[in-house]
Amino acid sequence: MDTKRELTSVDLAALEGELADYEGAKLDKAYLYAEDDLVRLKMRDFDRGRVEFIIEVGDVKRAHVAAAEHVPDAPGRPPDFAMMLRNRLSGADLVRVEQFEFDRIVELEFDREDGSTTIVAELFGDGNVAVLDEYGEVIDCLETVRLKSRTVAPGTPYEFPSARFNPLTVDYEGFVARIRESDSDIVRTLATQLNFGGLYGEELCTRANIDYNVPVDEVTDEQLERLYEIVTDLGERLRTGDLDPRVYYDTPDGAEDTEESVAPAEQRNGGGETANENRQRVDVTPIPLEEYDHRYSEPFDSFNDALDDYFFNFQREQEVEGGETQRPDFEAEISKYEHIIQQQQGAIEDFEADAEAERDKAELLYARYDLVDEVISTAQQAREDDVPWDEIEATFEEGAERGIAAAEAVVGVDGSEGTVTLDVDGTRVTVDASQGVEKNADELYQEAKRIEGKKEGAMAAIEDTREDLEAVKQRREEWEAEDTDAAPEPDEEDDDEPTDWLSEPSIPIRNNEQWYEQFRWFHTSDGYLVIGGRDADDNEELVQKYCERGDKFFHAQAHGGPVTVLKATGPSEPAQEVDFPESSLEEAAQFAVSYSSVWKDGKFAGDVYMVDPEQVSKTPESGEYLEKGGFAVRGDRTYFEDTPVGVAVGITCEDQTQVIGGPPAAIRPNAATSITVEPGQYAQNDIAKRLYREFKDRFADETFVRKVASPDKIQEFLPPGGSRMVDE
Structure with missing residues (x-):
C-alpha cells in the first residue's frame, strides 16, 4: 500500500482537541524551510516548556507538535516570510487552534497587545500557508491563489473554500438524504460525498458489515441506521478525545496481507506480532482500524505523538542514505519493545481480572438461586402474557417498595435486549430473562473461558516480544563489538580528553544507592x-x-528550616575532629538557608548559625516543650549573616549517574550539566517539570534523562516554595 503523506479530515478532527491544550503558549521565533515548504513555530508553554509546532504543505502535508529532537536545525538567513512572522508573532500568545469545518484546514490564532494574527494552514491540493490580520485580510502567503471560486493573495480578504459537508455533526435525516442522492456505490459515496476519503469510507463499510460496491439504492434502511450509529460514535470519540492512536507498519518481509501474516487481535499491540527492522511505517490513525487488522501497529499515548513519530521516521525511511552505514537506533527500538511488553503484561492482568469477575458472577447466580429464579420466572410469565417491558419494570419497582427481596435486587430492565440487571450481594449481574438460572450461569462460565483464551494468546505473544527484544539487544552487542574491533587504538592524549556526555548517543546507567540519599544531601x-x-x-x-562528635550542626535563624549536618566522618567510622575549610562551612550554611522558610517567603538571603553536636539536645529546659523535629541549642553560636540562598540541580554521568542538588559552587563542577534556580513564581512540581524538559533538550540521549532524572527525582532537590530558573 502507499505510505501516508497527508493528514485527513478525520485526522484533523481528532488532533484539534489535543492541539487546543497548547493554547496559552507564547511564540519565541518562526522559521521557514523554503525547500520543504515547512513552517516551524518555536513556542514556550507554562507546563510543557519548549513547544515546536510544525506545518508542512509540500509533498508531505501535516500540522502537529514535534519533539525537540525531531525538528530540523535552524536554516540560515530567514526569508521575508519568516521575518514577517517573527515581527508579528514574537511574544504573542496562542489563543485558538481549530479545524475549519470538516476540511483539511487548521487555523492558529495568536494575540498580542498590538493585535491578532491568524495562521491558516491548507493541507490539501498544492498546500498553502496564509497569514491573516485581525480583519481576515491576507498579510502574506506561501502561494498566491487566484481561482474563480476563491482568491488567496496579499492585501485581499482571505476566502475559505466552500464549506464541506460535515458527516460528524449532521442529523440522521440529513445523513440519509446526502447518501440517497448519490448514484454511486456506498464506499465511493462515503469517501467523496460525505468527505471521509477512501480509507475511512472502507472502514465504515467494514464496521457496518456492508459490501463496499453495493449501489446506494440497494442499501437498506437498517444498514443506513447502523452506518449512522457508527459515524455518530466516531464523531463522539473524536470530539471527546477518546482515542487510541496507532502507527501501522507494512507486513513482514514483503508478505501479502493474507491470513498467514495475520496475528490474532488479542496478540497485537497489547500483545503479539511485533515489527522487525525491515518494516516501514505506512499509516497513522487516531483510532485502531479494522481495515488494518492484519498489520502490526504501535500504540501511542496521544495522536500528536503518533503523528510526530510517523512523519519523522517516514522522512528518514524515505531518505537514501549515502556514505558510511549509520548506527541503528537500538535504544529507541529496545524502549519500544519494553513499552509493548508492559502493555502486554497489563492486558494479561486485565484478562485475569475479567475472567475471575465472570466466574464470580456465575457462582453468585447459584449462591442466590432462589432469588434469581424468582426474578427470571416473573419476567418470563409476564412476557408470556404479552406484558410490555416498561410495565414489567414498573412491577419490579412496586415490589421493591413493598420490600420483596427479589424485586429489590432488580436495578435495571432492558426490553430491547430482553435482559434484567440485578444487584446480587453488591455485584451487578445482567441475565437473559428468556433463559433459566443454569443457562445464564453457563454463559458466564463460557465468557470466562473465552477471556482466558485471550489471556493465553497474550501470554504467547509476550514471549514473542521478549524474543524480539533479546534479538535487538544481541544485534546491539554485535554492532558494538564490531565497532570496537574496527576502532583504531586511541592515542594516549585522547585518554585524557573528557567525555562530552551531552552529545553521547547512549549513556550507561551506573548507580549505587547510598545511606544518606534518604535525606537531602x-x-x-x-x-x-x-x-x-x-x-x-x-x-x-x-x-x-x-x-x-566532630560534625558541625547548621540551622537557619528562621522557623521551619531543616537540620543540616556537615559530616566529618561516615556512620561506620570512628568520630574525629576535622578542620573544615571555610568553603565547606559556607556551602553548608547556604544549604541550610536555601531549604528553609527563607526561600519559601521569597527572600534571597538569611542568617544561619553553626554549633557543635554536643550543644544540640532533645531535652528542653524546665517548663518548656519541644515540638516534633525541634531541639534545644545551648552555648555560643557561630553566625553566617546574610547568607545568600542558592540551589543548583545537576545530573552526573560518572562515576554515578544520578541527580544532585545543592549550593551551585558545589554542584556545577561535579555535574555534566546543571541548572541554577532562585525564589520565583513556579510551584515545586511545576519547576521540576521545567527543569526536566530543559535537561532533555540538553542531552542527546533522552532515554538517559528519563531514567535518572524524572521530575519526581528532580523535585527532591528543590527547596519548598516557588522557584524559577536563572538565566546563565
Whole structure:
C-alpha cells in the first residue's frame, strides 16, 4: 500500500482537541524551510516548556507538535516570510487552534497587545500557508491563489473554500438524504460525498458489515441506521478525545496481507506480532482500524505523538542514505519493545481480572438461586402474557417498595435486549430473562473461558516480544563489538580528553544507592558530605543518630528550616575532629538557608548559625516543650549573616549517574550539566517539570534523562516554595 503523506479530515478532527491544550503558549521565533515548504513555530508553554509546532504543505502535508529532537536545525538567513512572522508573532500568545469545518484546514490564532494574527494552514491540493490580520485580510502567503471560486493573495480578504459537508455533526435525516442522492456505490459515496476519503469510507463499510460496491439504492434502511450509529460514535470519540492512536507498519518481509501474516487481535499491540527492522511505517490513525487488522501497529499515548513519530521516521525511511552505514537506533527500538511488553503484561492482568469477575458472577447466580429464579420466572410469565417491558419494570419497582427481596435486587430492565440487571450481594449481574438460572450461569462460565483464551494468546505473544527484544539487544552487542574491533587504538592524549556526555548517543546507567540519599544531601566542593532533613521525622533522626562528635550542626535563624549536618566522618567510622575549610562551612550554611522558610517567603538571603553536636539536645529546659523535629541549642553560636540562598540541580554521568542538588559552587563542577534556580513564581512540581524538559533538550540521549532524572527525582532537590530558573 502507499505510505501516508497527508493528514485527513478525520485526522484533523481528532488532533484539534489535543492541539487546543497548547493554547496559552507564547511564540519565541518562526522559521521557514523554503525547500520543504515547512513552517516551524518555536513556542514556550507554562507546563510543557519548549513547544515546536510544525506545518508542512509540500509533498508531505501535516500540522502537529514535534519533539525537540525531531525538528530540523535552524536554516540560515530567514526569508521575508519568516521575518514577517517573527515581527508579528514574537511574544504573542496562542489563543485558538481549530479545524475549519470538516476540511483539511487548521487555523492558529495568536494575540498580542498590538493585535491578532491568524495562521491558516491548507493541507490539501498544492498546500498553502496564509497569514491573516485581525480583519481576515491576507498579510502574506506561501502561494498566491487566484481561482474563480476563491482568491488567496496579499492585501485581499482571505476566502475559505466552500464549506464541506460535515458527516460528524449532521442529523440522521440529513445523513440519509446526502447518501440517497448519490448514484454511486456506498464506499465511493462515503469517501467523496460525505468527505471521509477512501480509507475511512472502507472502514465504515467494514464496521457496518456492508459490501463496499453495493449501489446506494440497494442499501437498506437498517444498514443506513447502523452506518449512522457508527459515524455518530466516531464523531463522539473524536470530539471527546477518546482515542487510541496507532502507527501501522507494512507486513513482514514483503508478505501479502493474507491470513498467514495475520496475528490474532488479542496478540497485537497489547500483545503479539511485533515489527522487525525491515518494516516501514505506512499509516497513522487516531483510532485502531479494522481495515488494518492484519498489520502490526504501535500504540501511542496521544495522536500528536503518533503523528510526530510517523512523519519523522517516514522522512528518514524515505531518505537514501549515502556514505558510511549509520548506527541503528537500538535504544529507541529496545524502549519500544519494553513499552509493548508492559502493555502486554497489563492486558494479561486485565484478562485475569475479567475472567475471575465472570466466574464470580456465575457462582453468585447459584449462591442466590432462589432469588434469581424468582426474578427470571416473573419476567418470563409476564412476557408470556404479552406484558410490555416498561410495565414489567414498573412491577419490579412496586415490589421493591413493598420490600420483596427479589424485586429489590432488580436495578435495571432492558426490553430491547430482553435482559434484567440485578444487584446480587453488591455485584451487578445482567441475565437473559428468556433463559433459566443454569443457562445464564453457563454463559458466564463460557465468557470466562473465552477471556482466558485471550489471556493465553497474550501470554504467547509476550514471549514473542521478549524474543524480539533479546534479538535487538544481541544485534546491539554485535554492532558494538564490531565497532570496537574496527576502532583504531586511541592515542594516549585522547585518554585524557573528557567525555562530552551531552552529545553521547547512549549513556550507561551506573548507580549505587547510598545511606544518606534518604535525606537531602550534597558533597561540598571540598568533598565533605552534608545532609539535611526533609521533614520533622528526618530532623529527629538526624539529631539523634547522625549528628556526631566532630560534625558541625547548621540551622537557619528562621522557623521551619531543616537540620543540616556537615559530616566529618561516615556512620561506620570512628568520630574525629576535622578542620573544615571555610568553603565547606559556607556551602553548608547556604544549604541550610536555601531549604528553609527563607526561600519559601521569597527572600534571597538569611542568617544561619553553626554549633557543635554536643550543644544540640532533645531535652528542653524546665517548663518548656519541644515540638516534633525541634531541639534545644545551648552555648555560643557561630553566625553566617546574610547568607545568600542558592540551589543548583545537576545530573552526573560518572562515576554515578544520578541527580544532585545543592549550593551551585558545589554542584556545577561535579555535574555534566546543571541548572541554577532562585525564589520565583513556579510551584515545586511545576519547576521540576521545567527543569526536566530543559535537561532533555540538553542531552542527546533522552532515554538517559528519563531514567535518572524524572521530575519526581528532580523535585527532591528543590527547596519548598516557588522557584524559577536563572538565566546563565
